[in-house]
Amino acid sequence: MIWKEKYRIGVPLIDEQHEELFRRVTDFVETLRSPAPWRDKEAKVDETLNFMKEYVISHFHDEEAYQKRIGYPGFEAHRKIHNDMVRYVASVAEQYEKDRSDEKLMQQFAGKLLAWLINHVAAADQKIAEYARQREGSRQ
Amino acid sequence: MTKEIAVSFSNAAKEVFQTMLDVETSAEAPLAPADEKSAEALYVSIGVTGDLTGKVYYRFPKAMALEIVKIMSGMAFEEVDDFVASAMSEIVNIISGNALTNLAEQTVHCDLTPPEVLRREDLPARGGSRPVSAAVLKSAIGDAEVRIILSRTE
Numbered sequence: 216m217i218w219k220e221k222y223r224i225g226v227p228l229i230d231e232q233h234e235e236l237f238r239r240v241t242d243f244v245e246t247l248r249s250p251a252p253w254r255d256k257e258a259k260v261d262e263t264l265n266f267m268k269e270y271v272i273s274h275f276h277d278e279e280a281y282q283k284r285i286g287y288p289g290f291e292a293h294r295k296i297h298n299d300m301v302r303y304v305a306s307v308a309e310q311y312e313k314d315r316s317d318e319k320l321m322q323q324f325a326g327k328l329l330a331w332l333i334n335h336v337a338a339a340d341q342k343i344a345e346y347a348r349q350r351e352g353s354r355q
Numbered sequence: 356m357t358k359e360i361a362v363s364f365s366n367a368a369k370e371v372f373q374t375m376l377d378v379e380t381s382a383e384a385p386l387a388p389a390d391e392k393s394a395e396a397l398y399v400s401i402g403v404t405g406d407l408t409g410k411v412y413y414r415f416p417k418a419m420a421l422e423i424v425k426i427m428s429g430m431a432f433e434e435v436d437d438f439v440a441s442a443m444s445e446i447v448n449i450i451s452g453n454a455l456t457n458l459a460e461q462t463v464h465c466d467l468t469p470p471e472v473l474r475r476e477d478l479p480a481r482g483g484s485r486p487v488s489a490a491v492l493k494s495a496i497g498d499a500e501v502r503i504i505l506s507r508t509e
Contacts, residue, residue, distance in 0.1 A: 326437065329427050330375070
């Protein structure tokens with residue numbers, strides 16, 4: 216995954232978290248796609264699932280706090296997108312715990328995560344930045 | 356309404372391609388049905404419920420699907436495997452979700468069911484009683500087709 220400057224929303228904390236998410240998902244995808252045997256990938260799968268379960272929640276919390284602070288009108292719809300993702304990650308982690316050899320599940324998880332994250336950062340979160348810019352402009 | 360629905364889906368697809376992939380597309384009405392029998396392609400359908408009922412079918416030529424995932428991941432892919440199919444299904448989910456958001460502004464409220472990867476033989480036969488519209492999204496990385504089979508829920 217390639218981080219692009221245009222993904223920045225102009226809030227340093229959120230932008231740093233997005234970059235970290237990109238780094239982690241890139242590492243995860245590279246590991247999953249490598250020709251190494253599955254047992255060699257399990258540690259990265261565990262690490263990524265644990266990271267996603269915790270970091271995504273704290274990142275979404277920070278992002279939602281910022282939206283509230285600026286009175287973002289799309290807050291509820293955006294929160295629903297976050298909540299759906301948190302539930303999806305938890306569901307995948309639960310399925311994986313039942314069968315740690317399920318490589319198909321992880322390939323599907325990584326594919327969805329890749330597209331979801333790019334869209335979320337490149338499109339959905341940019342609407343917050345656009346609103347913040349308009350709000351700032353109308354104050355001047 | 357059929358035209359508005361088709362415009363919502365093609366506009367959503369154009370926007371998603373531009374925003375996520377930096378790929379420009381132009382939407383055109385298909386001149387002839389895509390040659391589904393000869394070209395390798397990935398087919399993904401997604402269900403719609405609510406004010407409208409039915410399915411939307413997306414067809415991505417194999418080379419295009421692989422290129423899309425390459426653009427997103429920075430990695431090369433040779434086959435449409437579970438990873439590629441899942442990433443493309445999410446793209447379909449995103450395009451369709453945005454299309455429904457556009458339609459909601461015209462007071463048509465719908466939800467999506469999860470996308471499904473189809474085999475070519477699972478595609479519905481062309482024709483039938485439900486309204487069908489289709490658009491081809493032409494781009495430098497290939498031409499995708501969106502076929503919309505939706506009708507007003509009674």
